[in-house]
Structure formats: C-alpha cells, structure tokens
Amino acid sequence: MRGLVSLRDLSDAQVASILELAGRCREGFHPEGSLRGRTVTTLFYEPSTRTRVSFERAARLLGAEVLGFDPAGSSVEKGEGLADTVSTLAAMGSDLFVVRHPMVDVPALVQRWSGVPVVNAGAGRGEHPTQSLTDALTLVRRFGSLKGLRMGIVGDVANSRVARSHLELFPRLGMELSLIGPATLLPDHDPWGVSRCHHLDPELGDLDVVYLLRVQAERGAGRGIPSLGGYARRFGLGEDRLSSLKPSAVIMHPGPLNRGVEIDDAAADGEQSLIREQVANGVPLRMAVLAQVMGVAS
Ligand code: CP
Helix, strand or coil: CCCECCHHHCCHHHHHHHHHHHHHHHCCCCCCCCCCCCEEEEEECCCCCHHHHHHHHHHHHCCCEEEEECCCCCHHHHCCCHHHHHHHHHHCCCCEEEEEECCCCHHHHHHHHHCCCEEEEEECCCECHHHHHHHHHHHHHHHCCCCCCEEEEECCCCCCHHHHHHHHHHHHHCCEEEEECCHHHCCCCCCCCCEEECCCHHHHCCCCEEEECCCCHHHCHHHHCCCHHHHHHHHCECHHHHCCCCCCCEEECCCCCCECCCECHHHHHCCCECHHHHHHHHHHHHHHHHHHHCCCCC
C-alpha cells in the first residue's frame, strides 16, 4: 500500500486486512517497535482533536518518532507556501505525512511533492478514509457481518467528507445507505444512487445505524437551514425520538458533537450510543493503517 489518500485506492482485500489487524490491536496486540527509527509527521491545516491525537498515539505505540507541525506560529504565517513547507519537513527526515487540509487535492499533492507516503486525515469536503475505517471496525465489533444492515446518514451530508468516505466504503461491506436531511444539506450531485429522505421520523424505525453529522457552520451550512433550533426539531436525535429506534440499533457520530443541535445528551451518552467506542477504536485502526502503509505488518 502506497499511502492512503482515498478509499478508492484500497482493494476489498486491503480493507479486510486493515480491519483484521486493527481488531487485533484493539484486543491488545501491539506490533511494538515496528516503526522504530521512522518519523511520522502530522501536518494539520484544520483543527482536530480525535484524528490528530489518535494518529500521534498510534505512531508512538508503534515506536515511531512523531513531529507535530502547527501552521499557527510557523513560517506559514510569514507567507511560506505549502510546497515549501512540505519540502522543508521532508528534508528533515519525515518517513510519512498525516495530512489534514481544507482543500480536497492536498493529500495527493503532498505525496507527490514529498515522495513519501501520505495518509489523508480529512481533506475539505473530499474524504476522511480513516474515520470510515474506524467506524467500520466499530460496527464489525458490534454486529460481526455488516451485510444487509441499514445505515441512515443524517444531516449535513453536502459538507461532509466522512459521508463521502462512508458512501465509498460501506456499500462495499454489504450495507445499505440512505441520506436523510433537508434538501439544502444533501449533495446536488448523487453518483452513489442511494435513497434520500427529507424527514427523519418515518426512517428511524428501519435503521440499524443512525449516523449523525455535525452541521458544519465553518463550511457555510448555516445558510442551508432557517435556524439551528428548527434543524434540531426536524433532524436532531433527542430523548423523544429514542423510543422509535430498534432495540438493536446503534447511534454514531464522528465528532465533534453539537449537543442540542444534531444530538442531545440522552442520545449521545445513552446505551445505544457507540460514540465513545468510535473514539477508542481510532487508535488501533490508525496503528493498523500506519503499519500497513509503512509495510511493517500484514
Ligand atoms: N472525527 C474527526 O475528524 O474529529 P476531529 O476533527 O476532532 O479530528
């Protein structure tokens, strides 16, 4: 595997291999020291808590040295361009870049410019491959086979790189996906051919996975809805809607949460929520990705 820029780059066998290794790491298998002597550089041009910290923890658990690059306080503030920043960090001995950026093409560009593997940690409205793989690990651990399960992706799909990665990954794992949200927050272009619905309540009882998305105000999502309160009433998963769920259904969210908007405390912290499990699984999943990209584990 040469980097992980897009899930389209992974064969079904590679997806299965990552999930299998991540599952073993989750159970305590640590291929410790497998990245000893290697340097992993995190290059985050957008904010992050879960993704960045879990990549850094995963790299350290594998024995790598971690360089965390922050554009704030760096020579980016003096006008240094991305290509020169990447070239500078590559010259210091980076063996792999983990890249988050508001522009979709940047992870692929960094891989081309630097000549070292890149793992896409979220690029604009493009993809977030390791979030989807983390969520697949979480669902496999809960349900075993995913074949025939129904996932409703609820909310700001138009702005969501997580949703785009889910639409690439989960049908390949046998799941049926639907998009649920106001027309203004669903993508205009639909190459996936999945069903779309503008009302949450009629769908809830049929879903095995309710996957909630954050309304991304920083990408202008607020312009697509009259108010956050109105959105919460139509599409928010609150205590009043929990009784509509199948007893076996699970609630997921990639984080960060807008509590009181797309989800409330009863849904986020209740028995059907897998949100903390998603976060916990992020570390072993990223260990598996780093090990396989660096060719030190199979
Ligand atoms: N899910 C996710 O990407 O979270 P962060 O932005 O905190 O990394």
